[in-house]
Amino acid sequence: MSLDRELKVQKIRDGIVIDHLRAGTALKILEMLGITGKEGFIITVAMNVPSQKLGSKDIIKIEGRYLSPSEVSKIALIAPKATLNVIKDYKVERKERLKLPDEIVGIIRCSNPTCITNHEPQVQSKFVVVSREPLKIKCLYCETVMDQDEIARRLS
Numbered sequence: 001m002s003l004d005r006e007l008k009v010q011k012i013r014d015g016i017v018i019d020h021l022r023a024g025t026a027l028k029i030l031e032m033l034g035i036t037g038k039e040g041f042i043i044t045v046a047m048n049v050p051s052q053k054l055g056s057k058d059i060i061k062i063e064g065r066y067l068s069p070s071e072v073s074k075i076a077l078i079a080p081k082a083t084l085n086v087i088k089d090y091k092v093e094r095k096e097r098l099k100l101p102d103e104i105v106g107i108i109r110c111s112n113p114t115c116i117t118n119h120e121p122q123v124q125s126k127f128v129v130v131s132r133e134p135l136k137i138k139c140l141y142c143e144t145v146m147d148q149d150e151i152a153r154r155l156s
Contacts, residue, residue, distance in 0.1 A: 043061065105125070116142070
């Protein structure tokens with residue numbers, strides 16, 4: 001490949017790289033993380049990048065930011081095939097394939113407007129994974145089943 005057709009992206013010193021995101025999900029993930037671009041982090045977002053495994057994918061690199069376990073779980077709901085690379089001093093310190101837990105507690109709002117979790121603040125939402133491919137989860141209170149798109153709209 002000629003040099004004038006290549007784009008090099010600078011390595012990050014410390015932070016995270018979220019790779020193998022389903023194409024078109026990077027902006028939703030940044031929104032869910034509360035990242036607007038005004039925080040001062042160096043952020044690289046690549047969307048619809050060719051991928052042998054996924055056809056096309058998104059990638060997010062964030063310098064100076066790490067993820068909480070709750071944030072990792074939320075990303076797994078949006079992009080269950082994603083990988084998280086934790087970077088320290090320009091090297092990958094840890095690489096993990098995100099794993100969707102069997103039970104999801106308190107991070108998704110039920111799509112059923114009459115569900116108790118939408119009316120009683122002390123009742124935390126609880127879902128079980130019904131299917132991983134395609135992703136479907138079921139509310140333990142009202143038994144409403146939600147798919148991948150509905151889940152992305154309902155993240156708290």
